[in-house]
Amino acid sequence: MPDDDTTPFDAVVVGAGISGLAVARHLQAAGLEVRVLEARPRLGGRLHAAGTPGSRLDLGATWFWPGETRVATLVEEFGIPTHAQHLDGDAVFHDRPTPQRIEGNPLDVPSSRFSDSAMCLVEAVAGTLAPDTIRTGAIVERITRTAAGVRLDLNGGSVTAAHAVLALPPATAVRSIHLDPPLTDRLAGLAANTPVWMGSIAKIVAVYERPFWRDHGLAGAAISHLGSIREFHDMSGPGGSPAALFGFAPLAAGGRAPTPDEAVAQLTEMFGPDAAAPTELHVADWRAEPFTTARGAAHLQTYQTYGHPLFAEPVDGRLHWSSTETSSVAAGHIEGALAAAERAAGAIIDA
Ligand SMILES: Cc1cc2nc3c(=O)[nH]c(=O)nc-3n(C[C@H](O)[C@H](O)[C@H](O)COP(=O)(O)OP(=O)(O)OC[C@H]3O[C@@H](n4cnc5c(N)ncnc54)[C@H](O)[C@@H]3O)c2cc1C
Numbered sequence: 001m002p003d004d005d006t007t008p009f010d011a012v013v014v015g016a017g018i019s020g021l022a023v024a025r026h027l028q029a030a031g032l033e034v035r036v037l038e039a040r041p042r043l044g045g046r047l048h049a050a051g052t053p054g055s056r057l058d059l060g061a062t063w064f065w066p067g068e069t070r071v072a073t074l075v076e077e078f079g080i081p082t083h084a085q086h087l088d089g090d091a092v093f094h095d096r097p098t099p100q101r102i103e104g105n106p107l108d109v110p111s112s113r114f115s116d117s118a119m120c121l122v123e124a125v126a127g128t129l130a131p132d133t134i135r136t137g138a139i140v141e142r143i144t145r146t147a148a149g150v151r152l153d154l155n156g157g158s159v160t161a162a163h164a165v166l167a168l169p170p171a172t173a174v175r176s177i178h179l180d181p182p183l184t185d186r187l188a189g190l191a192a193n194t195p196v197w198m199g200s201i202a203k204i205v206a207v208y209e210r211p212f213w214r215d216h217g218l219a220g221a222a223i224s225h226l227g228s229i230r231e232f233h234d235m236s237g238p239g240g241s242p243a244a245l246f247g248f249a250p251l252a253a254g255g256r257a258p259t260p261d262e263a264v265a266q267l268t269e270m271f272g273p274d275a276a277a278p279t280e281l282h283v284a285d286w287r288a289e290p291f292t293t294a295r296g297a298a299h300l301q302t303y304q305t306y307g308h309p310l311f312a313e314p315v316d317g318r319l320h321w322s323s324t325e326t327s328s329v330a331a332g333h334i335e336g337a338l339a340a341a342e343r344a345a346g347a348i349i350d351a
Pocket residue numbers: 014015016017018019020037038039040043044045046047059060061062063064138139140141167168169172176177197198199201202203286291292322323324325332333334335336337
């Protein structure tokens with residue numbers, strides 16, 4: 001459990017996802033005293049991976065796209081290994097008892113992947129922070145705006161600062177952190193109704209000895225209107241190693257994530273008998289992660305509130321929003337999380 005921090009900080013950042021880490025980096029570069037409080041025992045939030053460093057597989061974000069300059073700049077600055085998404089081959093379409101092969105791959109677009117997972121990005125940004133900036137296992141439960149600044153009460157202890165940054169999905173923030181005094185009805189409603197990007201998805205990752213689907217001229221891309229996993233993509237490392245497929249099972253409308261056995265059965269139905277024996281199978285159910293999707297937030301589907309101008313206005317000049325959902329550019333993406341961080345940090349530095 002964290003102890004009390006007795007000295008006030010210039011800013012406290014709630015959440016060590018990529019957005020919170022990027023805020024902290026900008027603020028420390030401007031010479032400010034910063035604390036990052038992270039509820040989970042790990043960093044990265046919706047960037048998360050399985051496996052051992054060198055060949056990790058993303059259980060959260062997978063791709064970045066041409067024109068995402070903030071991600072590209074970090075990749076370049078830190079020399080993060082990347083490779084192109086595999087596109088070649090035919091896709092599979094399943095809307096009748098037997099899946100159909102369709103010529104070409106209309107499902108994937110040119111994009112890049114982090115060869116050792118998006119955790120490389122997390123580790124690179126976290127590695128720029130002053131020692132002891134981040135506390136893990138620190139669950140922020142209440143934020144009180146005072147005349148002097150903000151006071152954050154945690155699962156153990158409290159922290160004071162001039163500014164607080166909510167670097168977590170707004171719908172999760174307002175459901176799990178008591179904000180005192182309350183937000184205006186308009187802002188509270190906006191935050192409560194802004195969906196958590198990918199917050200009600202299960203991501204299924206299957207690892208194989210080799211990318212057998214490529215041998216059959218398949219791209220690894222597929223759409224299913226029948227199984228619980230609705231889309232599939234090749235998620236192999238550079239040159240096809242490690243060989244992996246991944247899929248998304250949407251859960252916003254209810255239902256449950258597929259079990260590993262159900263996932264393997266659907267993979268086999270889509271890609272043939274070679275898919276029946278993965279060497280590893282992961283089911284990451286993001287709807288079941290309370291620090292991503294707070295209870296009661298999984299059904300939200302109205303994405304028009306992303307990047308709403310109210311998220312760019314600090315509450316009482318002290319409480320700032322920074323998560324991908326609050327970004328006016330590339331909201332939902334890693335790029336959006338980095339853009340929101342720039343905006344929030346800029347407002348604090350200007351103040
Ligand atoms: C399955 C999946 C696939 C995706 N695919 C892509 C993709 O291919 N490309 C792409 O660009 N994006 C993708 N995304 C989205 C991308 O992961 C997010 O845009 C990005 O990681 C969001 O970062 P963030 O810092 O805004 O929020 P988060 O990563 O959610 O960080 C919020 C942090 O706040 C912490 N927290 C929550 N509550 C508290 C509390 N009370 N006290 C303290 N800490 C708290 C959380 O533990 C978390 O670490 C995907 C996401 C998922 C889940």
